[in-house]
Amino acid sequence: MKALVTGGGGFLxxxxxxxxxxxxxxxxxxxxxxxxxxxxxxxETIKGDLSVAxxxxxxxxxCDIVFHVAAxxxxxxxxxxxxxxxxxxxxxVIDACKKNNVSYLVYTSTPSxxxxxTDEEGINESVPYTxxxxxxxxxxxxxxxxxxxxxxSDELKTVALRPHLIWGPGDPHLIxxxxxxxxxxxxxxxxxxxxxxxxxxIDNAAHAHVLAADCLKSDARCAGKVYFVSNDEPxxxxxxxxxxxxxxxxxxxxxxxxxxxxYTVGFILEKLYTLFNIKTEPIMTRFxxxxxSTSHWFDLSAAKQDLDYQPLVSxxxxxxxxxxxxxxxx
Numbered sequence: 001m002k003a004l005v006t007g008g009g010g011f012l013x014x015x016x017x018x019x020x021x022x023x024x025x026x027x028x029x030x031x032x033x034x035x036x037x038x039x040x041x042x043x044e045t046i047k048g049d050l051s052v053a054x055x056x057x058x059x060x061x062x063c064d065i066v067f068h069v070a071a072x073x074x075x076x077x078x079x080x081x082x083x084x085x086x087x088x089x090x091x092x093v094i095d096a097c098k099k100n101n102v103s104y105l106v107y108t109s110t111p112s113x114x115x116x117x118t119d120e121e122g123i124n125e126s127v128p129y130t131x132x133x134x135x136x137x138x139x140x141x142x143x144x145x146x147x148x149x150x151x152x153s154d155e156l157k158t159v160a161l162r163p164h165l166i167w168g169p170g171d172p173h174l175i176x177x178x179x180x181x182x183x184x185x186x187x188x189x190x191x192x193x194x195x196x197x198x199x200x201x202i203d204n205a206a207h208a209h210v211l212a213a214d215c216l217k218s219d220a221r222c223a224g225k226v227y228f229v230s231n232d233e234p235x236x237x238x239x240x241x242x243x244x245x246x247x248x249x250x251x252x253x254x255x256x257x258x259x260x261x262x263y264t265v266g267f268i269l270e271k272l273y274t275l276f277n278i279k280t281e282p283i284m285t286r287f288x289x290x291x292x293s294t295s296h297w298f299d300l301s302a303a304k305q306d307l308d309y310q311p312l313v314s315x316x317x318x319x320x321x322x323x324x325x326x327x328x329x330x
Contacts, residue, residue, distance in 0.1 A: 105159075
């Protein structure tokens with residue numbers, strides 16, 4: 001394949017780039033920053049802004065597939081920034097694909113587009129979009145996923161993936177957040193129930209994207225559809241967090257905060273941060289409180305059937321790799 005990966009220097013983007021290179025595919029990557037390691041890998045790198053139509057239009061030339069991975073993540077920030085990075089950028093990617101006769105588009109979405117604050121236990125892709133978005137990330141990713149699925153046609157075949165809680169060596173989000181809060185003595189479990197959650201080791205998330213691309217190019221049975229992706233090994237939230245702490249050689253967390261208290265604190269902090277225009281992320285938000293205190297595990301039957309998806313790396317093996325990487329960090 002001749003592939004373009006948006007956000008190719010990021011955590012998931014670089015893993016997809018590596019997976020494609022291992023198959024001897026030709027890979028280009030576009031991102032805002034400089035990532036010298038991509039050039040060392042032999043990737044054609046392009047510095048650009050996806051919210052600028054000309055930048056992405058030039059990047060997709062001579063490609064037959066685009067992996068649209070780049071996005072603004074997080075739970076706090078200005079709506080304009082999220083809209084530009086997640087909605088306008090996705091519109092520009094779709095338009096550039098159509099203009100340059102790109103045949104396939106694989107989009108990285110999120111299970112957050114259906115999350116309404118309640119338990120998600122063994123659910124599949126038939127669950128409708130949430131009507132109760134807690135933050136700008138949810139709202140804009142939901143809109144972007146709809147754009148991608150609605151763009152599916154005979155000329156441009158599209159598919160969306162919803163990996164949940166991606167982690168592994170080099171993770172800039174979940175792993176350092178858990179470790180740093182634990183070291184600062186501020187890590188607590190929310191609620192007391194044994195809510196189970198799915199997670200996804202980084203290599204498995206990248207593998208699913210490559211499988212989706214192959215599916216689009218073969219019989220396209222996945223075209224116009226969306227798929228949950230995970231390790232298919234749901235753990236209780238406390239087990240997952242404590243496995244991460246064990247990999248970092250830190251003691252387990254046993255302190256808890258009541259679910260309703262966490263939600264109330266998140267509500268108050270959101271109001272205060274908005275009132276005083278504070279840009280940094282609050283230590284708690286309503287979304288985070290609900291995410292930490294509810295179940296999130298998914299039925300992967302569709303991904304297994306249509307994409308032939310099976311996790312390559314188990315949670316146990318992934319944690320061993322994480323421990324090794326953390327031990328070697330300076």
